[in-house]
Amino acid sequence: MVETDWTQVSYDEGRQTLKKWRECGVRRSEEVVEIWEHVISRSPSSLGDEEWAVVEQVCIASLDSARVDLAQECIDLLHNQFPHSNRVLKLKAMQLEATEHYQKALEIYERLVEEDPNNNSYRKRKVAVLLAQGKRLDAIRAINDYLKIFLNDPEAWLQLSELFLLENDVPKAVHCLEECVLIQPLNSMYFRRLADLRYTQGGADNVELARAYYERALKINPTDLRSQYGILLSNNQIAASTKNATEKKRAGLAAVDAIDNLVNRYQKISPKSNPESDGILNCLEAMKVTIGSK
Amino acid sequence: MTDLLLDPAIRTWVFLPIVVITFFIGILRHYVSLLLMNKKKVELENIADGQYLLRARLLRENGRFLPKTSFNARRQYLCAEETGYLSRAQQRPAKGPNPMDPSQMTEMLKGNMMNMIPMIVVGGWINWTFSGFVTTRVPFPLTLKFKAMLQRGVDLVSLDSAWVSSASWYFLCMFGLRSIYTLVLGSENAADQSKAMEDQMSMTGSAVNPQADPRAAFKGEWEALQMIQHQFAL
Numbered sequence: 001m002v003e004t005d006w007t008q009v010s011y012d013e014g015r016q017t018l019k020k021w022r023e024c025g026v027r028r029s030e031e032v033v034e035i036w037e038h039v040i041s042r043s044p045s046s047l048g049d050e051e052w053a054v055v056e057q058v059c060i061a062s063l064d065s066a067r068v069d070l071a072q073e074c075i076d077l078l079h080n081q082f083p084h085s086n087r088v089l090k091l092k093a094m095q096l097e098a099t100e101h102y103q104k105a106l107e108i109y110e111r112l113v114e115e116d117p118n119n120n121s122y123r124k125r126k127v128a129v130l131l132a133q134g135k136r137l138d139a140i141r142a143i144n145d146y147l148k149i150f151l152n153d154p155e156a157w158l159q160l161s162e163l164f165l166l167e168n169d170v171p172k173a174v175h176c177l178e179e180c181v182l183i184q185p186l187n188s189m190y191f192r193r194l195a196d197l198r199y200t201q202g203g204a205d206n207v208e209l210a211r212a213y214y215e216r217a218l219k220i221n222p223t224d225l226r227s228q229y230g231i232l233l234s235n236n237q238i239a240a241s242t243k244n245a246t247e248k249k250r251a252g253l254a255a256v257d258a259i260d261n262l263v264n265r266y267q268k269i270s271p272k273s274n275p276e277s278d279g280i281l282n283c284l285e286a287m288k289v290t291i292g293s294k
Numbered sequence: 295m296t297d298l299l300l301d302p303a304i305r306t307w308v309f310l311p312i313v314v315i316t317f318f319i320g321i322l323r324h325y326v327s328l329l330l331m332n333k334k335k336v337e338l339e340n341i342a343d344g345q346y347l348l349r350a351r352l353l354r355e356n357g358r359f360l361p362k363t364s365f366n367a368r369r370q371y372l373c374a375e376e377t378g379y380l381s382r383a384q385q386r387p388a389k390g391p392n393p394m395d396p397s398q399m400t401e402m403l404k405g406n407m408m409n410m411i412p413m414i415v416v417g418g419w420i421n422w423t424f425s426g427f428v429t430t431r432v433p434f435p436l437t438l439k440f441k442a443m444l445q446r447g448v449d450l451v452s453l454d455s456a457w458v459s460s461a462s463w464y465f466l467c468m469f470g471l472r473s474i475y476t477l478v479l480g481s482e483n484a485a486d487q488s489k490a491m492e493d494q495m496s497m498t499g500s501a502v503n504p505q506a507d508p509r510a511a512f513k514g515e516w517e518a519l520q521m522i523q524h525q526f527a528l
Contacts, residue, residue, distance in 0.1 A: 117338050118338060118341055148342075149338065149341060149342045149345065150341075150345060151345050151346070151349055152345050152348050152349055152352070175364070178360050178364050181356065181359050181360070182349075182352050182353060182356045182357070182359070182360070182368075183352060183356075185356040185359055191359075209361060212528035213528065215528065216359070216528050
């Protein structure tokens with residue numbers, strides 16, 4: 001794959017790329033800043049109405065890539081255009097966050113929430129501040145409050161599950177991921193993570209569930225290598241622990257199948273791009289022999 | 295039949311003025327409605343209600359991906375006798391928009407005035423000023439049935455029905471300018487009368503407004519969730 005030099009793209013291409021990233025929520029902050037500084041900022045006014053959306057995007061991107069100077073420029077631009085906008089105020093608070101003035105940022109968010117209680121982005125920023133300060137328990141509490149109202153927000157549930165995992169509370173993390181699955185049943189990542197957690201929990205039932213979820217994840221996204229490994233491991237576990245002879249045999253065969261698929265995947269890619277693939281292949285072959293011998 | 299020849303003065307003093315007047319009245323309508331309408335405030339509780347309803351539906355549809363215990367826990371959370379959100383929401387006193395509430399009344403009045411006054415005043419005025427002109431013709435032949443639509447104010451039996459009278463031209467402009475308003479004012483504009491009329495029709499037609507009575511919606515979801523048999527899909 002050829003890396004594009006984002007400082008050299010044409011004006012129109014830069015504009016299209018920014019638009020695409022803005023709409024899909026792609027986080028490529030440094031590239032966004034590059035496009036802005038080398039291409040778009042030559043004549044921002046020719047963007048027309050799009051200009052302000054682009055400036056907002058660049059502002060957030062520059063905060064993300066620690067370019068507080070550029071962010072200040074963007075905020076000034078936006079402030080001149082929309083002097084009383086809450087959205088600009090939010091950017092200011094985000095700048096305070098980036099410069100570690102958490103308390104001030106939090107105060108602004110509190111005020112924004114009070115003014116417009118229906119806008120969930122301010123509440124989410126509040127949680128982000130708590131996370132940045134490392135106050136995990138407070139963050140958990142804040143997300144819980146948030147989810148009492150906006151309870152169909154998979155982002156928040158995912159964040160909450162990660163926080164619970166950091167607190168080593170696997171059952172609660174499972175609950176959160178199950179919510180994610182309910183909300184977006186076609187996202188293979190949720191299924192995979194749920195399977196990971198079920199496998200971690202252990203016990204015959206949970207490993208079976210894990211296997212089902214891994215299979216589902218692989219069905220949705222056939223290129224998901226991690227799910228393939230998950231199928232291998234959970235089948236291996238089931239084959240080792242179950243008393244039922246037919247079940248044992250079936251799980252063993254499925255594990256061997258999974259190994260074959262994995263070997264296939266590794267043989268397709270050249271050893272150059274992944275120097276470890278030879279080692280992994282040897283390891284898989286050895287595992288296949290041990291499973292086959294049982 | 296010899297073709298009808300229209301005075302060029304009709305084009306300058308009737309045909310074009312009607313287009314321009316209709317257009318600017320639309321623009322005026324847009325800005326006046328911006329001035330008068332205050333944004334509808336959505337209560338936080340309404341948002342939560344909507345979210346819970348959506349959640350109950352999602353649970354019904356996608357609950358098959360969860361193991362039975364997880365599914366039952368969630369169902370219990372939503373439907374439990376005393377504590378479930380859906381059950382509690384059913385017992386809430388009905389609020390709904392109260393028709394006697396003065397603020398609601400002014401709101402409704404404003405909406406109606408915005409629709410009716412331009413309709414009556416401008417329509418009447420156009421009818422009075424420009425009545426009786428044959429302004430233009432559509433470039434294709436039409437059947438006699440269209441005479442009533444296109445030749446309002448000109449009752450001539452022998453006139454071909456492709457000709458359009460001034461009053462009908464006003465109506466055609468009124469309904470046909472929608473895309474031009476979208477071009478000029480953006481998609482969320484209030485200039486278009488035909489849209490406002492559609493709104494009114496649908497208001498009288500079906501009263502299924504999500505905010506009208508959340509209790510009925512909650513009851514429906516509650517029943518559906520009680521009925522459902524859980525079956526693990528994987």
